[in-house]
Amino acid sequence: MLKAIKDQYTFRIVRKIADGGMGSVYEAIQDGTKGYQKTVALKTLLTDLSKNEKFVEMFVEEGKLVADLVHENIVQIYQLGRTTEGYYIVMEFVKGLPLHDFLRSHNLTRSTIPVPLAVFICSRIARGLAYAHSRTDAYGEPMQIVHKDVCPNNVLITTEGLPKLTDFGIAKATSNLMTADDKSLMGKFTYMAPEQANRQAVDFRADLFSLGAVLFEMLTGRKIREDDNQNVLLAKAGKGHVEWQLLSEGLDESIMEILRRCLAVNRDDRYESTQELAHAMEYFIYKDGYGPTIQTLEEYMKGKFPYLYQFKKKGLRNPNEIPTHSDIAPTSVTSAATIILDDD
Template sequence: MAEVFLARQTGMKGFEKVVVIKRILPHLAMQERFVQMFLDEARLAARFNHPNIVQIYDLGEENGSYYIAMEYINGEDLRSVVKACAARSERIPMEHVVKIISAVLDGLHYAHQQADLEGRRKGIVHRDVSPHNIIVSFEGGVKLVDFGIARARSEISTTIPGRVKGKHAYMSPEQCQGLELDCRSDIFSAGIVLYEL
C-alpha cells in the first residue's frame, strides 16, 4: 500500500532530523479506498504520544501523492531479530522477551484507552500486531508501528463488512471470521508474538 524512504528534515540554522517518509504507492494514489486508509492512519496515529508508539510528524501531499513523515527508529523489526537469532541457533533471552512484550502491551494499552473530549473511549484496535510491526532499536527501545489498518469505532472510515485485514498467523479467531473487534483481539495477537519468542 505504501513505500518507505529514509529522509532528512531540515530547518533553519543547521537544524536536521532523520525521518521516515511513508508514501502511498503511485498506482494506489488514485484509488479512494487506499487514499482514505492512508489518511486515516495519519490522523489516528498523529494523536498518539507514547514512548512505545512511533511518532507521526506530518502529513503532506506532493505531486498528487500523500505522504506521512514519521519518527525514524534506528533498529530492526522483531521478525528480523528473530530470524537473526534463529540463524545462530539462538533465542532472544527471556528478560528481553519480557521487555519487548511489555513495551508492546504498554503501547497498545495507551491506544486502547484513547478517549474523545467527553471521555468516551474511541475503541481503537490496531488489527495488525505482529513481529513485522514491532521495531526494536539498537539502544533497546521498542516501538509499535503501522496503524495503517487500525480502526477507531467512530472517527475512521468504515471497513467493508466481512473484509479481513491483518496477517492471518497473528489474528484472533474473531478477526479471522471478520467479526467486530475490540482491544482483546490485539492482546490475542500480542500473545501469539510472545509464544513465538
C-alpha cells in the same frame, strides 16, 4: 513521488530502508531555518492504495485518530502529506531493527531468546497498546483505537533497547480492505485474531491476541500457525488455530497462562484490558525483585548485532559500508539501497 515530495517540502532522501506491502520507507532529513535538521522516516504509499478512495478515506480518518499518540513505545507520526502522485507519511526515525529480523537472526543461528527478555519486549509493546487503547477524545469519550496488525514487522527495537510499535492507523485502514488473495496480507493471517479473520467487529482484544502470537513466536521460534495456502491459513485464523505442542513442556506456568488468555478463541476469555496484560507480564519479569530493562536489551543487542552500533558510532550513511562481524544480517539492512535525490 520522491521528487514531488522534495519539490513541495524540504526533505532530503538519504536511503531506502525497506519495501513493504503498503509502500516504501526511506530515511530522510528535514531541513529548517538556520541549519535546523531532523532525521525522519518517510513512508510513501503504493500508487494503487493512493488511488483507492475507500482506503484513502479510512486512512485519513485513522490518521486523525492516531495523530496525537505520543508514547515511548509507539513510533510517532509527524505529518500526513499528499502530492499529485499520492500520499505519504512522515514519522519518527528509529535506529534499530524490526523484531522480524531479530527473530530471523536467532532462527538462522539456532539460538533462543531468553524468556525474560522475550516477555520484556512484549510487555513494552503492551504498554504502548494500553496507552492507545485507553485514549479518549476532548469530550472524554473512548476513541476505541485498535492497531489490528501487531506483528514482528511492526515492532521495532531501537539501538538503545527500546521496543516500539509502528504503523498505527495505516495498519487498520489496510486491514479493512482484506481479501484472501491479497499476497501482502499473507503474513498478517498468522497473527490475526479469529474475530478479525471472520470479519467481525473488533476491539482492543484483537490486539491482545496478536501480541500473544508474537510472544509465542519469540518463545518457540515458530509461528502459531503456518500454511503455504493463503485460504487455508485464513481458515485457520478464523478458527483460532494455535500449534500449542510447539511450546516447551518446562515453560513457566505463569507464561502459559498469559499465552492461554491472549490466544483464547473466545475474546471474552482474554484479558479485560491491555493494562491487565502488561501487569501480568511485568509481574513475571520482576517477581523476584529484578529483571530485564532497556539497558539489558541494549547490551543484548550489542552482542547480537554489533554492526548496528558500528553504523551509529562511525556515522556511516550507506548500510553497505557497515563492517559486520556476524554471518547474519537483517534484510532491512542488507537490502537497503542508498538513494540521494538529485537537485534538478
